[in-house]
Amino acid sequence: MSKGVLLFAHNTPKYNYLKMAVFCANRIKHFLGLPITVITDVESTTNCETSIFDNIIYTIPNKTNKKEKEIWINKDRFKAYELSPYDETILLDVDYVVNSDKLLKTFDIVEDICVHNNTEFVMNPKLPQEMISAYSFKTCWATVVTFKKTLKAKQVFECMEMIQKNYDHYANIYNFVAGTFRNDYAVSIGLQIVNGHLQNPVDFIPWNLYHVGKLTSVYKNNDSTLCDEFLVMHDNWKNGKIKKEYIILKNIDFHVINKDNFVELL
């Protein structure tokens, strides 16, 4: 059974996603020792060293999605099943910092497909879980998706495509704002549909997705690409004043929500 990691990296006018993917790939090789396939476009690969990737697949990016008035190319994620050259794949966001070998454990866990449905914020451990809508279910996260080439996994990705193409309709049914397409919503609803509108615990990774959220910054403790110690600093507002707090993260994976901050780590 072949195993590997799949990354999507299409540059936008604001961010160089391929550079983020190279950073991510270096860490995957070091901590997980897995082959990496990147899905990108010809324009993004110009002037970028791509030898770290074992396989490059070129696609035409769909530039129809926007986030905070900027182009956000995230609409080809449903193609992961079809494009992955591996029997067992970890589909990863490029802003996920691999900092341990923990993701290898998802291969032991996965039956068909598994995602995170629980999150925790590094400096705010008590924040509530995000729900699709007020009276709905917890949002799953497309940041880490481990899947096998099985019928159920195929159906989930097919559902994601259907949801993407009929996003307004699903926003109406599940009562969320349709403005920006989110793969998190597509995978949440896709899993729900494939499971007969039930939730199956087998589809969820049994630990939290660790987020570095807003008002929080991450810094490398040294300049190495493979640095495993990160300083996390947070602005804690108390009585109208900011108090800076920090912790050190070592050998633990995390997802950086703030892209501007992530770019500084590269």
Place this chain on the structure above:
Amino acid sequence: MDTNLLISQAKARFSHNAAKAALQEKYNAKLIIAEQAGLWKADKETINFLYHSHLIQTEIVLMDTFNNPVKVNTLELYQKLFEVYNNVMNEWYDEYIQLETKK
């Protein structure tokens, strides 16, 4: 980047609560293992149950963390979970002690 300089210039204080939560996050995940076709958390309850079960019978059906019933060899699973628990908790303790000394 000189992070020590950054900490001193920002007059940042070490957040013991957030650091404790980070350790919990890190080591809780390490306590989860796939063994004998099931997924298990090496916690006190499961280890204790397996220890007492193995004195009476060699096999037993247990619900794993995904709520699937799995027939397991009690002694083998007990030994594996105890080993994982011991290793992970020792690592957790060592890091916790280091954390306690931080200001």
